[in-house]
Amino acid sequence: MREIPVIVQTVLDEYITLFHARLPNRLEGFYLQGSIALDAYVENSSDIDFIAIINRRLSEGEAEILAEIHRGIAGTYPKPEMDGVYLMWEDIGVVDAIDTNYPYYNEGKLSYGAHFNAITWWILKKHGISMIGPQPTALNFEIDPQHLVEYVVENMKTYWVGRIEKIEQAMENMFQFTTEEIDVEIEWSVLGILRQYYTLKEHAIISKLGAGEYALLHMPEEWHPIIKEAIDIRKSVDRERFPSDRERMDATLLFSKYMIDYCNSHLSF
Template identity: 35%
Template sequence: MSDGLPRPVHEVLRFYLERMNEQQNGLLQGFYLYGSIALGDYYAHCSDIDFVAITEKRLNDSQYAIVISVHKEVEKRFPKSRMGGIYISWDDLGKLHTDIEPFPYYSDGRMKQAGYFELNLVTWYELKHHGIRLIGPAVEELGLTIDSKLFIQNMHINLNTYWMRWIHRATSKRHPSSLLVWLLGSRMEWGVLGITRLWYTFREHRVTSKVGAGEYALKRVPERWHLILQEAIRIRQGGGVSHYRSRKRRKADAIAYMQYMMQECNAMFS
């Protein structure tokens, strides 16, 4: 177990790995963390424990049942553990959905037997450059390769599909997302810092955390956008008094900022 993990994460994963070994010793041949923990941006109230679990072969029915039972135990002992990850074989490592069959994964407190959860170049990039090993060979020995051109292309597609739809729904009076962005600071923070991470990557060709991207933007975007960025960072870090007296203005600033980011990002590909 890595000594540098946040205490809540350490406790959850120690229990999880102990129970996995008790159920079937050696089933997990590799276990790696990526995402907010690996990027040094973990906050217990909102961050997930993102993982890649590797087995010799794809889970059979009895092994799948073991994994389900262990996750249920984890959820019972740590109701807010927020684990989410994929169960793949060594042969699957580094591949995309076009290259392999659907695989088991765990997300939002549920185990799914087949899907492509989080199978993308961002996952492999974060694992290659920031991953934390708990079981298995060192990250450097995994031999992960990233097609940097495809990496940027895929993120640009994500900008003009997922994030474009996100903004459209948040501005549509008939869509529930519009109300949620007004009501929930966490939803607003997701949008503001999420799209800012893409902008950072397009500029620097690297990946950073949400807070890291927000702090980066504060030094580079017009002052007009500083307040909404500071608000998003405050919410992400889970403390302090809001910089806004009006949720209506906060939502308006968030949407306007995200539309500004869309334009800035797409201008790089003109």
Template identity: 30%
Template sequence: MIVSNQMPMYVQSFTQNYVELLNKHLPSDLIEGVYIYGSIALGAFDEVKSDIDFIVLLSSAVNEQELSILQDIHVQMNKHAFGKRMDGLYIQASMIGKTNEELPAYPYCTDGIVEVGYWDVNHITWWILKKHGITLQGIPIGELNIPTKWDDVLETMEYNINQYWFSKSKKTYLFLSDSMVEFATCTISRIVCSLELRAILSKDEAVRLCVDMLPKRWHLLLKEGFRIRKKANTKSLYKSKLKRARDCRDFILYTHQLCNENFFIRGVSNGN
């Protein structure tokens, strides 16, 4: 296995065991490459809560026997504390750069369980792999010729802001939940900063930058989201959960307008 300085040693040991199991139990000509993306690749892995995001490229679609082997491998990996935090997919190398809308159903792992269907594969997935990914085994990422461009990433972020998050703004009650406050503030901060800097950042870095970039009106909410993310057992910065939920809704509406006015301009190319 290729060793990367980007990964903590305890993660390297875990992923090495994973690669060894793949090589031991699957046909030698099936696996073309094993790669890490996500928080590890972005240098923001949190030992307590971060997922281990991976992509395994295959020479062909897996058959029923090979699928059963993958499921058994993850049962073994689940004996480790990180096992149930493995999130990833097994797809054919010929499908590099494609999103769920273009892909046939494929094996994927979430919470340590392997199923066949569709996981979180979009242009942001491929962009992070292209620009920051770590090769554990196989063809170096730079030689994969991942076709994803920044315009593709922009399209995904536009969907996230204008469809996914805008629809959530109509359901203020969702943000009475700590987890939804964290999810909204950290994810939207990441989108805003990534659009501004034309680079995908970790959520932690994005929230810190947004406190500097955005008006003071949003600082309390951003710090609250970061508090939940890092020190969930500490006292809330808000006296009222309802006030916090309304602030979260208003933050979504504010960033919706901000992004559409500054970044989502139809017909204007944003480069590669």
């Protein structure tokens, strides 16, 4: 079994204890996915991504108790943040479903309306870590690699094209952004697109860092500086690879457009 970071185990031990105490006999499964499941946890950067299984929908009062549990955990442990959804067993493996009855916790609040896709279930089935419940490989669902590829192709043509267009428009007001905000955008865009590239090439899922390292082996050297920049941001490593924030963002835009065009031309279907 993969080793769970000590701080993650500490947070989850307290969370699970609180859940059982305040909502007894409700939690039947708890699975880690995301960077922890992909063995790519980065301290002070990665979240605790999870899928929790409850045995019936939460009432309004129970949802408030759950929100209180999360607020208490977040108050004690600001980092790493928990980020996940509460489902029932029959919900697992459902692709492209939007259900307003799914509670999910993200960025400090409990909301409703989680959306699932092939990537969610692929990571759970292939890499998920069971804290409570059967091992992920024993769960009763399968994901066809072709569905994974189809989802990524559509995601590149919609979400990523739209996101890059918005960034380009925002570049007209660069003075509004802090260096830290630019760091976040570079990491998200460069490594996010490279994760899509990896999936289209290998029909599998990889972490952000893994995608960056993979790209350094497969991408032309002209793109290595911005890829290394994104990797260093992810690792919280100091670097001085570009003279200005403007040039870093210009490189990010050029690379993102190149990758979208490349994937659509060479790796689509």
